[in-house]
Amino acid sequence: xxxxxxxxxxxxxxxxxxQLSKYDxxxxxxxxxxxxxxxxxxxxxxxxxxxxxxxxxxxSLRKKENRIVAKQNDSLIRQLRIYENGKEHFIQVRGSKTxxxxxxxxxxIGRVIDGKEPNxxxxxxxxxxxxxxxxSHHFETDIKKILAILEKREEPEFFTIYRSS
Numbered sequence: 581x582x583x584x585x586x587x588x589x590x591x592x593x594x595x596x597x598x599q600l601s602k603y604d605x606x607x608x609x610x611x612x613x614x615x616x617x618x619x620x621x622x623x624x625x626x627x628x629x630x631x632x633x634x635x636x637x638x639x640s641l642r643k644k645e646n647r648i649v650a651k652q653n654d655s656l657i658r659q660l661r662i663y664e665n666g667k668e669h670f671i672q673v674r675g676s677k678t679x680x681x682x683x684x685x686x687x688x689i690g691r692v693i694d695g696k697e698p699n700x701x702x703x704x705x706x707x708x709x710x711x712x713x714x715x716s717h718h719f720e721t722d723i724k725k726i727l728a729i730l731e732k733r734e735e736p737e738f739f740t741i742y743r744s745s
Contacts, residue, residue, distance in 0.1 A: 592659055595606075602628055605628045606632065606633045607656065608622075608635050609626050609628065609637070610633075610637055610654070612625065612626070613648070614652075637654075639698075641651055653677055654677065655675050656675070656677045657673070658673055658723060661682075662719065663729055664718060664719065665731065666720065668729050689723075689726055692723050693723075701721040705719075707719055
């Protein structure tokens, strides 16, 4: 028996705006569960059904002693912001480990801007990540170029590394 192809698991651009919103909500449920909230409470807090969350999170969840818990790592796709070659890009990456690395990069940028750790970006000088299409992306480590990118951008209500649709 053939199952429906889940092509959106390879490219988030194939999701409608409503589906993408539910997917983002599901990622928030996953984050809450990883931080100790029960699955049912997390879905109620975020405002989506447990069925929807399970559909999008799939194998990132497992049952343990009759409770639904999150696995430590996953292979879900996330659309994230990076700075590369003096420009801002949104790329789709697979997995929580890659997303965590991008979050560490943004945290390092904040520490450099605040003056707390001027050499925080040195760790990313030769580092790169692969997107879902296996294209490599090198992190921008020139703080002058990063500040120029940030100055060009309109002031958001709150900073997020995720793209909002």
